[in-house]
Amino acid sequence: MPKLPLLPARTRPARPGEGSGALDPIEAATEAGLTVVDWLDERTALSPGIRWLLFRKVPRGINWAYTLGSATLFAFLSQAVTGVFLAMYYRPSINSAYESIRNINDNVFLGQFVHGMHKWGASVMIALIFLHMARVFFFGAYKYPRELTWVIGVVLLILTLAMGFTGYLLPFDQRSYWATIVGVNINGTGPFIGPYLSDFLRGGPDWGATTLSRFYSIHMLLIPGLMAALIGFHLYLVTKLGISAAPWLNATEPEEVVEVVEV
Amino acid sequence: MNQAQKEEYLREYSILKNQGKPFFPYAVAKDSIMAAIVLLVIMLLSLEFGAELGPKVNPTTTTYVPRPDWYFFFLFEILRVMRNVPKFTDMATIGVPTLCMIMLFLLPFYDRSPERLITRRPVALASGLATIVVIAFLTYSGANTGSPNEVDLSPPSGLTAAQVQVFRAGELVVGESGCGACHEIGDNGNNGPGPPLTHIGSKRLPGAIAATLRNPTAPMPSFANLAHQSPTKFRDLVEFLSMLQ
Numbered sequence: 001m002p003k004l005p006l007l008p009a010r011t012r013p014a015r016p017g018e019g020s021g022a023l024d025p026i027e028a029a030t031e032a033g034l035t036v037v038d039w040l041d042e043r044t045a046l047s048p049g050i051r052w053l054l055f056r057k058v059p060r061g062i063n064w065a066y067t068l069g070s071a072t073l074f075a076f077l078s079q080a081v082t083g084v085f086l087a088m089y090y091r092p093s094i095n096s097a098y099e100s101i102r103n104i105n106d107n108v109f110l111g112q113f114v115h116g117m118h119k120w121g122a123s124v125m126i127a128l129i130f131l132h133m134a135r136v137f138f139f140g141a142y143k144y145p146r147e148l149t150w151v152i153g154v155v156l157l158i159l160t161l162a163m164g165f166t167g168y169l170l171p172f173d174q175r176s177y178w179a180t181i182v183g184v185n186i187n188g189t190g191p192f193i194g195p196y197l198s199d200f201l202r203g204g205p206d207w208g209a210t211t212l213s214r215f216y217s218i219h220m221l222l223i224p225g226l227m228a229a230l231i232g233f234h235l236y237l238v239t240k241l242g243i244s245a246a247p248w249l250n251a252t253e254p255e256e257v258v259e260v261v262e263v
Numbered sequence: 264m265n266q267a268q269k270e271e272y273l274r275e276y277s278i279l280k281n282q283g284k285p286f287f288p289y290a291v292a293k294d295s296i297m298a299a300i301v302l303l304v305i306m307l308l309s310l311e312f313g314a315e316l317g318p319k320v321n322p323t324t325t326t327y328v329p330r331p332d333w334y335f336f337f338l339f340e341i342l343r344v345m346r347n348v349p350k351f352t353d354m355a356t357i358g359v360p361t362l363c364m365i366m367l368f369l370l371p372f373y374d375r376s377p378e379r380l381i382t383r384r385p386v387a388l389a390s391g392l393a394t395i396v397v398i399a400f401l402t403y404s405g406a407n408t409g410s411p412n413e414v415d416l417s418p419p420s421g422l423t424a425a426q427v428q429v430f431r432a433g434e435l436v437v438g439e440s441g442c443g444a445c446h447e448i449g450d451n452g453n454n455g456p457g458p459p460l461t462h463i464g465s466k467r468l469p470g471a472i473a474a475t476l477r478n479p480t481a482p483m484p485s486f487a488n489l490a491h492q493s494p495t496k497f498r499d500l501v502e503f504l505s506m507l508q
Contacts, residue, residue, distance in 0.1 A: 054287035059279040062290060067297035074298040078305060098319045105316060116309030124305050126334045137370075137391055140379030144264050144272060147371035154367045164332055173317035178444055179331050181482060185445070185456040186342070190357040206481045207322075242280050243290075247379035251275035 053239055061246035065139075068132040069238075073231060075125035079163075082118040083220060090170070092216035094209055097172040122164055129160055141244035149237040152230050159227050166219035172212065180215075181207070268377045322484050336405030337398050342453060343408060416449050419508060426506070433503020436489075436496050445483065448507070457483060464507040473501045 023031070041047045089108055091100040104111040133153065136142055142150035169180040188198035201218075203210040245251075264272070284290075331339050338360060345355035374387065381388050418430040437443070443452025447459040463472065476486040476497070490497040 054291075055285045057280050057283040058286050058290050059276070059283040061279070062283070062293075064293065064297070066290075067294050070294040071297045071301050074294075074301050075305070078302060094320075098316070101316055105314065112313055113306075113309055115314040116312065117305050119314045120308035120312065121305045123333065124301060124308070128301070134391070134395070137387070138381045140381070140384065140387075142371045143374070143377070143379060144269055144371075150371050151368055154364070157367075158364065161334065164334060168332060171314075171316055172320050174320055175317045175330065177320040177322070178441060182444055182453070183331065183335075185482065186338075186356045189353045189456070190361070194357065242276065244379075245276055245279040247381070249279060251278040 056239065056242070058243045059245035059249075061249045062243065063246070065135045066243060068128055068135050072125060072128040072132050073235075075121055075128055076227065076231065079118060079121045079125060080224065082114050082121060083224075085114050086118055087220060090216075092170070092213040094172070094212050097170065097212055101171045122167065126160060126164060129157055133157065136244075139244060139247050145241050146237070146244060149234060149241065152234045152237070156227060156230055156234065159223050159230070163219060163223050163227075166215045166223065169212065169215045170219065264375055264377045272377060333402065333406065337401035340401040340405035340408070343405070416451070416507075419506060422506070429499055429502050430506055432496075433499040433501075433506075436500045437503060440486070440489075440500070460504060460507060462507060464505045467505075469501055469505040472504050473497075476501065 022028075028035070037047075086104065089100055089104045089111070091097060101115070104115050106112075136150065136153070165180075165183060168183075169176050184198045184201050187201065188194050190197065199205060201211075201214065202208070203214045338356070341355045341359060342352070345352050376384070378384055381391075416430075416434060418427050422430065437448065442448065442457075442460065445457035446452050447461060449461050452460075467475070473490075477490060478487070479485055486497065486500070489500070
Protein backbone atom coordinates (compact mmCIF):
# COMPACT_ATOMS: atom_id res chain seq x y z
CA MET A 1 0.00 0.00 0.00
CA PRO A 2 1.50 3.26 -1.13
CA LYS A 3 2.08 5.84 1.40
CA LEU A 4 -0.53 8.53 1.58
CA PRO A 5 0.86 11.70 0.06
CA LEU A 6 1.36 14.01 2.95
CA LEU A 7 0.84 17.68 2.59
CA PRO A 8 4.15 19.44 2.76
CA ALA A 9 4.89 20.81 6.14
CA ARG A 10 3.65 24.37 6.24
CA THR A 11 5.86 27.00 7.51
CA ARG A 12 4.48 28.98 10.32
CA PRO A 13 3.54 32.48 9.17
CA ALA A 14 5.83 35.10 10.49
CA ARG A 15 4.69 36.79 13.63
CA PRO A 16 4.28 40.50 13.44
CA GLY A 17 7.67 42.01 13.76
CA GLU A 18 9.42 38.90 12.45
CA GLY A 19 10.65 38.46 8.87
CA SER A 20 10.79 41.01 6.11
CA GLY A 21 7.07 40.88 5.25
CA ALA A 22 7.91 40.73 1.54
CA LEU A 23 5.59 38.72 -0.74
CA ASP A 24 7.04 36.23 -3.19
CA PRO A 25 7.28 37.72 -6.71
CA ILE A 26 4.27 35.92 -8.23
CA GLU A 27 2.02 36.85 -5.37
CA ALA A 28 3.30 40.43 -5.56
CA ALA A 29 2.59 40.56 -9.30
CA THR A 30 -1.00 39.39 -8.90
CA GLU A 31 -1.60 42.05 -6.30
CA ALA A 32 0.22 44.84 -8.12
CA GLY A 33 -2.95 46.74 -8.87
CA LEU A 34 -4.16 46.58 -5.32
CA THR A 35 -0.73 47.59 -4.07
CA VAL A 36 -0.76 50.71 -6.22
CA VAL A 37 -4.27 51.63 -5.09
CA ASP A 38 -3.30 51.00 -1.47
CA TRP A 39 -0.17 53.09 -1.86
CA LEU A 40 -2.18 55.99 -3.28
CA ASP A 41 -4.96 55.64 -0.75
CA GLU A 42 -2.50 55.50 2.15
CA ARG A 43 -1.25 58.92 1.08
CA THR A 44 -4.42 60.59 -0.25
CA ALA A 45 -7.26 58.86 1.66
CA LEU A 46 -9.38 59.37 -1.47
CA SER A 47 -11.25 56.06 -1.38
CA PRO A 48 -14.05 57.17 0.98
CA GLY A 49 -14.64 60.16 -1.29
CA ILE A 50 -14.77 58.01 -4.41
CA ARG A 51 -17.09 55.55 -2.68
CA TRP A 52 -19.24 58.52 -1.60
CA LEU A 53 -19.34 59.76 -5.20
CA LEU A 54 -19.91 56.49 -7.05
CA PHE A 55 -21.90 54.27 -4.71
CA ARG A 56 -24.41 56.83 -3.41
CA LYS A 57 -27.94 55.89 -4.29
CA VAL A 58 -29.99 57.77 -6.84
CA PRO A 59 -33.73 57.82 -6.11
CA ARG A 60 -35.95 55.41 -7.99
CA GLY A 61 -37.82 56.70 -11.05
CA ILE A 62 -34.80 58.43 -12.61
CA ASN A 63 -35.35 58.72 -16.38
CA TRP A 64 -33.48 59.97 -19.43
CA ALA A 65 -34.31 63.61 -18.70
CA TYR A 66 -31.90 63.32 -15.77
CA THR A 67 -28.95 62.74 -18.13
CA LEU A 68 -29.16 66.27 -19.59
CA GLY A 69 -26.88 67.75 -16.92
CA SER A 70 -24.12 65.23 -17.47
CA ALA A 71 -24.61 65.59 -21.23
CA THR A 72 -23.97 69.34 -20.86
CA LEU A 73 -20.85 68.56 -18.85
CA PHE A 74 -19.72 66.18 -21.56
CA ALA A 75 -20.26 68.85 -24.22
CA PHE A 76 -18.13 71.21 -22.09
CA LEU A 77 -15.36 68.61 -21.94
CA SER A 78 -15.59 68.11 -25.71
CA GLN A 79 -15.26 71.89 -26.16
CA ALA A 80 -12.24 71.90 -23.85
CA VAL A 81 -10.47 69.13 -25.78
CA THR A 82 -11.20 70.49 -29.27
CA GLY A 83 -10.35 73.98 -27.99
CA VAL A 84 -6.91 72.82 -26.81
CA PHE A 85 -6.16 71.44 -30.26
CA LEU A 86 -7.37 74.61 -32.00
CA ALA A 87 -5.21 76.72 -29.65
CA MET A 88 -2.16 74.82 -30.89
CA TYR A 89 -2.59 76.41 -34.33
CA TYR A 90 -4.49 79.64 -33.65
CA ARG A 91 -2.65 82.98 -33.54
CA PRO A 92 -4.61 85.75 -31.81
CA SER A 93 -3.27 88.76 -33.66
CA ILE A 94 -5.28 90.91 -36.03
CA ASN A 95 -2.83 90.25 -38.85
CA SER A 96 -2.67 86.48 -38.64
CA ALA A 97 -5.84 85.25 -36.87
CA TYR A 98 -7.81 84.80 -40.08
CA GLU A 99 -4.91 83.11 -41.88
CA SER A 100 -4.29 80.76 -38.96
CA ILE A 101 -7.93 79.62 -39.04
CA ARG A 102 -7.70 79.24 -42.82
CA ASN A 103 -4.58 77.13 -42.22
CA ILE A 104 -6.46 74.98 -39.68
CA ASN A 105 -9.30 74.47 -42.15
CA ASP A 106 -7.17 73.79 -45.23
CA ASN A 107 -3.86 72.25 -44.15
CA VAL A 108 -3.94 70.83 -40.64
CA PHE A 109 -4.77 67.11 -40.40
CA LEU A 110 -8.48 66.85 -39.42
CA GLY A 111 -8.32 70.61 -38.84
CA GLN A 112 -11.68 71.51 -40.30
CA PHE A 113 -13.29 68.55 -38.54
CA VAL A 114 -12.02 69.66 -35.10
CA HIS A 115 -12.84 73.30 -35.86
CA GLY A 116 -16.35 72.20 -36.88
CA MET A 117 -16.71 70.12 -33.72
CA HIS A 118 -15.78 73.16 -31.64
CA LYS A 119 -18.16 75.42 -33.54
CA TRP A 120 -21.12 73.04 -33.49
CA GLY A 121 -20.26 71.76 -30.02
CA ALA A 122 -21.02 75.29 -28.78
CA SER A 123 -24.52 75.10 -30.24
CA VAL A 124 -25.06 71.61 -28.83
CA MET A 125 -23.86 72.70 -25.38
CA ILE A 126 -26.17 75.71 -25.35
CA ALA A 127 -29.12 73.59 -26.49
CA LEU A 128 -28.35 71.02 -23.77
CA ILE A 129 -27.92 73.61 -21.02
CA PHE A 130 -31.33 75.11 -21.86
CA LEU A 131 -32.94 71.65 -21.91
CA HIS A 132 -31.29 70.84 -18.56
CA MET A 133 -32.62 74.09 -17.13
CA ALA A 134 -36.11 73.33 -18.46
CA ARG A 135 -35.98 69.87 -16.83
CA VAL A 136 -34.94 71.36 -13.48
CA PHE A 137 -37.63 74.02 -13.76
CA PHE A 138 -40.52 71.74 -14.67
CA PHE A 139 -39.51 69.07 -12.14
CA GLY A 140 -39.32 71.69 -9.38
CA ALA A 141 -35.80 70.48 -8.67
CA TYR A 142 -34.56 73.98 -7.81
CA LYS A 143 -36.58 73.99 -4.58
CA TYR A 144 -35.32 73.32 -1.08
CA PRO A 145 -32.60 72.16 -0.47
CA ARG A 146 -31.18 72.75 -3.97
CA GLU A 147 -31.53 76.55 -4.30
CA LEU A 148 -27.77 77.18 -4.38
CA THR A 149 -27.28 74.51 -7.06
CA TRP A 150 -29.79 76.43 -9.19
CA VAL A 151 -28.07 79.80 -8.65
CA ILE A 152 -24.70 78.33 -9.67
CA GLY A 153 -26.40 76.75 -12.68
CA VAL A 154 -27.69 80.17 -13.80
CA VAL A 155 -24.15 81.60 -13.48
CA LEU A 156 -22.92 78.69 -15.62
CA LEU A 157 -25.62 79.44 -18.22
CA ILE A 158 -24.52 83.08 -18.44
CA LEU A 159 -20.85 82.06 -18.67
CA THR A 160 -21.70 79.59 -21.44
CA LEU A 161 -23.41 82.37 -23.42
CA ALA A 162 -20.38 84.59 -22.75
CA MET A 163 -18.22 81.80 -24.21
CA GLY A 164 -20.38 81.86 -27.33
CA PHE A 165 -20.04 85.64 -27.55
CA THR A 166 -16.25 85.82 -27.06
CA GLY A 167 -15.59 82.81 -29.29
CA TYR A 168 -17.60 84.28 -32.14
CA LEU A 169 -14.96 86.97 -32.78
CA LEU A 170 -11.96 84.64 -32.96
CA PRO A 171 -12.17 83.44 -36.62
CA PHE A 172 -11.94 87.16 -37.40
CA ASP A 173 -13.98 87.14 -40.57
CA GLN A 174 -16.39 89.90 -41.53
CA ARG A 175 -19.38 88.29 -39.90
CA SER A 176 -17.72 87.72 -36.55
CA TYR A 177 -16.04 91.13 -36.48
CA TRP A 178 -19.15 93.18 -37.17
CA ALA A 179 -21.44 91.08 -34.99
CA THR A 180 -19.00 91.52 -32.11
CA ILE A 181 -18.78 95.28 -32.66
CA VAL A 182 -22.57 95.48 -32.41
CA GLY A 183 -22.53 93.22 -29.34
CA VAL A 184 -19.86 95.20 -27.52
CA ASN A 185 -21.68 98.45 -28.29
CA ILE A 186 -24.90 96.99 -26.89
CA ASN A 187 -22.97 96.08 -23.73
CA GLY A 188 -21.81 99.67 -23.57
CA THR A 189 -25.38 100.98 -23.32
CA GLY A 190 -25.99 99.05 -20.11
CA PRO A 191 -26.56 100.92 -16.88
CA PHE A 192 -23.68 101.57 -14.41
CA ILE A 193 -21.20 98.89 -15.49
CA GLY A 194 -22.07 98.96 -19.22
CA PRO A 195 -19.39 101.43 -20.39
CA TYR A 196 -16.76 99.84 -18.15
CA LEU A 197 -17.64 96.37 -19.45
CA SER A 198 -17.29 97.39 -23.09
CA ASP A 199 -14.03 99.25 -22.33
CA PHE A 200 -12.78 96.10 -20.62
CA LEU A 201 -13.76 93.95 -23.61
CA ARG A 202 -12.16 96.27 -26.14
CA GLY A 203 -9.10 96.99 -24.02
CA GLY A 204 -9.78 100.72 -24.19
CA PRO A 205 -12.30 103.11 -25.70
CA ASP A 206 -11.54 101.93 -29.25
CA TRP A 207 -10.97 98.69 -31.07
CA GLY A 208 -7.27 98.08 -31.10
CA ALA A 209 -4.57 95.54 -31.65
CA THR A 210 -5.11 94.00 -28.21
CA THR A 211 -8.88 93.57 -28.51
CA LEU A 212 -8.61 90.23 -30.27
CA SER A 213 -6.03 88.77 -27.86
CA ARG A 214 -8.18 90.05 -25.00
CA PHE A 215 -11.20 88.17 -26.33
CA TYR A 216 -9.01 85.11 -26.85
CA SER A 217 -7.67 85.23 -23.31
CA ILE A 218 -11.17 85.69 -21.86
CA HIS A 219 -12.47 82.88 -24.06
CA MET A 220 -9.83 80.29 -23.27
CA LEU A 221 -8.51 81.19 -19.80
CA LEU A 222 -10.81 83.38 -17.75
CA ILE A 223 -14.26 81.95 -18.46
CA PRO A 224 -13.28 78.25 -18.77
CA GLY A 225 -11.39 78.50 -15.47
CA LEU A 226 -14.40 80.03 -13.75
CA MET A 227 -16.68 77.45 -15.37
CA ALA A 228 -14.53 74.49 -14.31
CA ALA A 229 -14.52 75.71 -10.70
CA LEU A 230 -18.27 76.34 -10.69
CA ILE A 231 -19.02 72.99 -12.37
CA GLY A 232 -17.01 71.34 -9.60
CA PHE A 233 -19.06 73.15 -6.95
CA HIS A 234 -22.31 72.36 -8.81
CA LEU A 235 -21.43 68.64 -8.91
CA TYR A 236 -20.37 68.65 -5.26
CA LEU A 237 -23.79 70.04 -4.33
CA VAL A 238 -25.58 67.51 -6.57
CA THR A 239 -23.73 64.67 -4.87
CA LYS A 240 -24.08 66.11 -1.38
CA LEU A 241 -27.82 66.82 -1.65
CA GLY A 242 -28.66 63.84 -3.88
CA ILE A 243 -30.29 63.84 -7.29
CA SER A 244 -33.83 65.17 -6.97
CA ALA A 245 -36.55 62.54 -7.01
CA ALA A 246 -39.14 62.40 -9.79
CA PRO A 247 -41.90 64.73 -8.57
CA TRP A 248 -44.72 62.33 -9.50
CA LEU A 249 -43.53 59.62 -7.11
CA ASN A 250 -44.94 59.35 -3.63
CA ALA A 251 -42.73 58.07 -0.90
CA THR A 252 -44.15 54.99 0.77
CA GLU A 253 -42.62 53.50 3.86
CA PRO A 254 -40.59 50.50 2.81
CA GLU A 255 -41.97 47.22 4.09
CA GLU A 256 -38.71 46.21 5.72
CA VAL A 257 -39.29 48.85 8.34
CA VAL A 258 -42.40 47.13 9.66
CA GLU A 259 -41.17 43.61 9.05
CA VAL A 260 -41.22 41.45 12.16
CA VAL A 261 -37.80 40.08 12.83
CA GLU A 262 -37.92 36.65 14.45
CA VAL A 263 -35.47 36.19 17.22
CA MET B 264 -41.24 76.26 3.02
CA ASN B 265 -41.43 76.15 6.75
CA GLN B 266 -39.43 73.86 8.97
CA ALA B 267 -42.10 71.15 9.06
CA GLN B 268 -42.35 71.11 5.25
CA LYS B 269 -38.57 70.94 4.96
CA GLU B 270 -38.37 67.96 7.29
CA GLU B 271 -41.28 66.27 5.53
CA TYR B 272 -39.48 66.71 2.22
CA LEU B 273 -36.18 65.38 3.53
CA ARG B 274 -37.94 62.35 5.05
CA GLU B 275 -39.79 61.50 1.83
CA TYR B 276 -36.65 62.08 -0.20
CA SER B 277 -34.56 59.75 1.95
CA ILE B 278 -37.16 56.99 1.47
CA LEU B 279 -37.16 57.44 -2.33
CA LYS B 280 -33.39 57.60 -2.33
CA ASN B 281 -33.06 54.39 -0.34
CA GLN B 282 -35.36 52.63 -2.81
CA GLY B 283 -33.10 53.67 -5.66
CA LYS B 284 -30.06 52.10 -7.20
CA PRO B 285 -26.37 53.02 -6.82
CA PHE B 286 -25.12 55.84 -9.04
CA PHE B 287 -22.41 53.51 -10.33
CA PRO B 288 -23.09 51.63 -12.58
CA TYR B 289 -26.80 52.35 -13.17
CA ALA B 290 -26.89 56.15 -13.64
CA VAL B 291 -23.35 56.15 -15.05
CA ALA B 292 -24.47 53.74 -17.79
CA LYS B 293 -27.29 56.06 -18.89
CA ASP B 294 -25.02 59.10 -18.72
CA SER B 295 -22.40 57.31 -20.84
CA ILE B 296 -24.93 56.40 -23.52
CA MET B 297 -26.10 60.02 -23.56
CA ALA B 298 -22.48 61.24 -23.77
CA ALA B 299 -21.89 58.96 -26.75
CA ILE B 300 -25.00 60.37 -28.46
CA VAL B 301 -23.83 63.94 -27.78
CA LEU B 302 -20.39 63.22 -29.23
CA LEU B 303 -21.96 61.56 -32.28
CA VAL B 304 -24.28 64.52 -32.88
CA ILE B 305 -21.39 67.01 -32.60
CA MET B 306 -19.30 64.95 -35.04
CA LEU B 307 -22.16 64.60 -37.52
CA LEU B 308 -22.88 68.35 -37.37
CA SER B 309 -19.19 69.03 -37.99
CA LEU B 310 -19.06 66.63 -40.93
CA GLU B 311 -22.30 67.92 -42.40
CA PHE B 312 -21.85 71.66 -41.97
CA GLY B 313 -18.12 72.08 -41.37
CA ALA B 314 -16.77 75.41 -40.21
CA GLU B 315 -16.76 77.63 -43.23
CA LEU B 316 -14.91 80.90 -42.95
CA GLY B 317 -16.39 84.11 -44.32
CA PRO B 318 -14.43 86.84 -46.08
CA LYS B 319 -11.56 88.31 -44.12
CA VAL B 320 -12.17 91.22 -41.77
CA ASN B 321 -12.22 94.59 -43.43
CA PRO B 322 -13.02 97.30 -40.91
CA THR B 323 -13.49 99.95 -43.59
CA THR B 324 -16.07 98.70 -46.05
CA THR B 325 -17.43 95.91 -48.33
CA THR B 326 -20.35 93.63 -47.71
CA TYR B 327 -20.83 91.72 -44.54
CA VAL B 328 -23.72 90.30 -42.56
CA PRO B 329 -23.46 91.20 -38.89
CA ARG B 330 -25.51 88.35 -37.51
CA PRO B 331 -25.00 86.62 -34.19
CA ASP B 332 -25.09 82.87 -33.69
CA TRP B 333 -28.58 81.38 -33.41
CA TYR B 334 -28.66 81.44 -29.62
CA PHE B 335 -28.51 85.24 -29.67
CA PHE B 336 -31.23 85.60 -32.32
CA PHE B 337 -33.83 86.39 -29.67
CA LEU B 338 -31.76 89.36 -28.42
CA PHE B 339 -31.08 90.41 -32.00
CA GLU B 340 -34.81 90.34 -32.71
CA ILE B 341 -35.67 92.38 -29.61
CA LEU B 342 -33.12 94.94 -30.75
CA ARG B 343 -34.57 94.99 -34.26
CA VAL B 344 -38.16 95.39 -33.12
CA MET B 345 -37.38 97.97 -30.47
CA ARG B 346 -35.18 100.15 -32.65
CA ASN B 347 -38.33 101.91 -33.88
CA VAL B 348 -38.90 103.18 -30.35
CA PRO B 349 -35.58 104.89 -29.55
CA LYS B 350 -36.73 105.73 -26.05
CA PHE B 351 -36.98 102.05 -25.17
CA THR B 352 -34.10 100.62 -27.19
CA ASP B 353 -31.67 100.52 -24.28
CA MET B 354 -34.37 99.10 -22.08
CA ALA B 355 -35.01 96.34 -24.60
CA THR B 356 -31.42 95.40 -25.35
CA ILE B 357 -30.07 95.60 -21.82
CA GLY B 358 -33.11 95.90 -19.56
CA VAL B 359 -35.06 92.85 -20.72
CA PRO B 360 -32.11 90.40 -20.60
CA THR B 361 -30.97 91.79 -17.23
CA LEU B 362 -34.47 91.44 -15.85
CA CYS B 363 -34.69 87.86 -17.17
CA MET B 364 -31.35 87.06 -15.56
CA ILE B 365 -32.44 88.45 -12.19
CA MET B 366 -35.72 86.54 -12.40
CA LEU B 367 -33.80 83.35 -13.14
CA PHE B 368 -31.33 83.88 -10.29
CA LEU B 369 -34.03 84.56 -7.75
CA LEU B 370 -36.43 81.81 -8.88
CA PRO B 371 -35.92 79.55 -5.83
CA PHE B 372 -36.40 82.55 -3.55
CA TYR B 373 -39.75 83.81 -4.81
CA ASP B 374 -41.18 80.41 -5.68
CA ARG B 375 -41.18 78.94 -2.20
CA SER B 376 -44.13 76.55 -2.34
CA PRO B 377 -43.25 72.96 -1.46
CA GLU B 378 -45.20 71.60 -4.45
CA ARG B 379 -42.95 70.04 -7.10
CA LEU B 380 -45.37 68.36 -9.51
CA ILE B 381 -45.77 70.71 -12.50
CA THR B 382 -49.49 69.95 -12.97
CA ARG B 383 -50.12 71.37 -9.50
CA ARG B 384 -48.04 74.52 -10.17
CA PRO B 385 -50.25 76.39 -12.68
CA VAL B 386 -48.33 79.68 -12.47
CA ALA B 387 -44.98 77.99 -13.01
CA LEU B 388 -46.41 75.88 -15.86
CA ALA B 389 -47.93 78.91 -17.60
CA SER B 390 -44.88 81.16 -17.20
CA GLY B 391 -42.49 78.37 -18.20
CA LEU B 392 -44.43 77.57 -21.35
CA ALA B 393 -44.89 81.28 -22.14
CA THR B 394 -41.12 81.84 -21.84
CA ILE B 395 -40.42 78.93 -24.19
CA VAL B 396 -42.97 80.17 -26.74
CA VAL B 397 -41.66 83.76 -26.62
CA ILE B 398 -37.99 82.70 -26.96
CA ALA B 399 -38.87 80.27 -29.76
CA PHE B 400 -40.89 82.93 -31.59
CA LEU B 401 -38.16 85.59 -31.24
CA THR B 402 -35.49 83.09 -32.35
CA TYR B 403 -37.60 82.09 -35.34
CA SER B 404 -38.32 85.64 -36.47
CA GLY B 405 -34.71 86.67 -35.73
CA ALA B 406 -33.56 83.86 -38.01
CA ASN B 407 -35.86 84.99 -40.80
CA THR B 408 -35.06 88.68 -40.80
CA GLY B 409 -33.44 89.93 -43.93
CA SER B 410 -29.81 90.84 -43.89
CA PRO B 411 -29.45 94.18 -42.10
CA ASN B 412 -27.13 95.54 -44.76
CA GLU B 413 -29.88 95.64 -47.36
CA VAL B 414 -31.05 99.18 -47.76
CA ASP B 415 -34.18 99.82 -49.75
CA LEU B 416 -35.60 103.32 -49.85
CA SER B 417 -37.86 105.10 -52.26
CA PRO B 418 -36.12 108.16 -53.68
CA PRO B 419 -37.62 111.49 -52.65
CA SER B 420 -39.94 113.04 -55.24
CA GLY B 421 -38.73 115.80 -57.52
CA LEU B 422 -35.41 114.22 -58.48
CA THR B 423 -34.17 114.14 -62.02
CA ALA B 424 -33.44 110.78 -63.61
CA ALA B 425 -29.71 111.34 -63.12
CA GLN B 426 -30.24 112.15 -59.45
CA VAL B 427 -32.30 108.98 -58.98
CA GLN B 428 -29.43 107.04 -60.49
CA VAL B 429 -27.00 108.59 -57.98
CA PHE B 430 -29.51 107.85 -55.23
CA ARG B 431 -29.62 104.18 -56.18
CA ALA B 432 -25.83 103.98 -56.47
CA GLY B 433 -25.36 105.61 -53.06
CA GLU B 434 -27.95 103.30 -51.55
CA LEU B 435 -25.88 100.36 -52.77
CA VAL B 436 -22.70 101.79 -51.22
CA VAL B 437 -24.51 102.32 -47.91
CA GLY B 438 -25.68 98.70 -48.01
CA GLU B 439 -22.22 97.39 -48.88
CA SER B 440 -20.56 99.49 -46.23
CA GLY B 441 -22.86 98.12 -43.58
CA CYS B 442 -23.95 101.49 -42.22
CA GLY B 443 -27.16 99.76 -41.17
CA ALA B 444 -25.30 97.87 -38.45
CA CYS B 445 -25.22 101.02 -36.34
CA HIS B 446 -27.46 103.52 -38.11
CA GLU B 447 -31.14 103.56 -38.88
CA ILE B 448 -32.07 104.68 -42.38
CA GLY B 449 -35.83 104.78 -42.86
CA ASP B 450 -37.04 101.25 -42.15
CA ASN B 451 -33.56 99.81 -42.66
CA GLY B 452 -30.68 99.25 -40.30
CA ASN B 453 -30.40 99.20 -36.54
CA ASN B 454 -31.22 102.10 -34.33
CA GLY B 455 -27.92 102.66 -32.60
CA PRO B 456 -25.29 102.84 -31.51
CA GLY B 457 -24.93 105.46 -34.24
CA PRO B 458 -27.44 108.29 -34.80
CA PRO B 459 -30.29 107.69 -37.29
CA LEU B 460 -29.51 108.87 -40.81
CA THR B 461 -33.11 109.06 -42.05
CA HIS B 462 -33.06 112.88 -42.23
CA ILE B 463 -29.33 113.46 -42.18
CA GLY B 464 -29.51 115.56 -45.37
CA SER B 465 -31.60 118.20 -43.63
CA LYS B 466 -29.26 118.38 -40.65
CA ARG B 467 -25.84 118.41 -42.30
CA LEU B 468 -24.50 119.95 -45.45
CA PRO B 469 -22.83 117.60 -47.95
CA GLY B 470 -19.41 118.94 -46.95
CA ALA B 471 -20.04 118.14 -43.29
CA ILE B 472 -21.23 114.63 -44.22
CA ALA B 473 -18.10 114.01 -46.26
CA ALA B 474 -15.91 115.31 -43.41
CA THR B 475 -17.61 113.00 -40.92
CA LEU B 476 -17.17 110.04 -43.26
CA ARG B 477 -13.47 110.76 -43.53
CA ASN B 478 -12.94 111.58 -39.88
CA PRO B 479 -15.64 109.83 -37.88
CA THR B 480 -16.07 109.50 -34.13
CA ALA B 481 -15.09 106.03 -32.92
CA PRO B 482 -16.29 103.30 -33.19
CA MET B 483 -17.48 104.31 -36.67
CA PRO B 484 -14.92 103.22 -39.27
CA SER B 485 -13.31 105.88 -41.44
CA PHE B 486 -14.25 106.06 -45.11
CA ALA B 487 -11.08 107.93 -46.06
CA ASN B 488 -9.84 104.78 -47.81
CA LEU B 489 -12.99 104.59 -49.89
CA ALA B 490 -12.64 108.25 -50.85
CA HIS B 491 -9.07 107.57 -51.86
CA GLN B 492 -9.62 104.29 -53.74
CA SER B 493 -12.99 104.86 -55.43
CA PRO B 494 -13.93 108.56 -55.39
CA THR B 495 -17.08 107.84 -57.43
CA LYS B 496 -18.48 105.55 -54.77
CA PHE B 497 -17.60 108.07 -52.09
CA ARG B 498 -19.32 110.86 -54.00
CA ASP B 499 -22.42 108.69 -54.53
CA LEU B 500 -22.43 107.93 -50.80
CA VAL B 501 -22.23 111.61 -49.83
CA GLU B 502 -24.86 112.67 -52.35
CA PHE B 503 -27.18 109.87 -51.31
CA LEU B 504 -26.93 110.89 -47.66
CA SER B 505 -27.50 114.53 -48.57
CA MET B 506 -30.71 113.54 -50.38
CA LEU B 507 -32.13 112.04 -47.18
CA GLN B 508 -34.17 115.08 -46.25
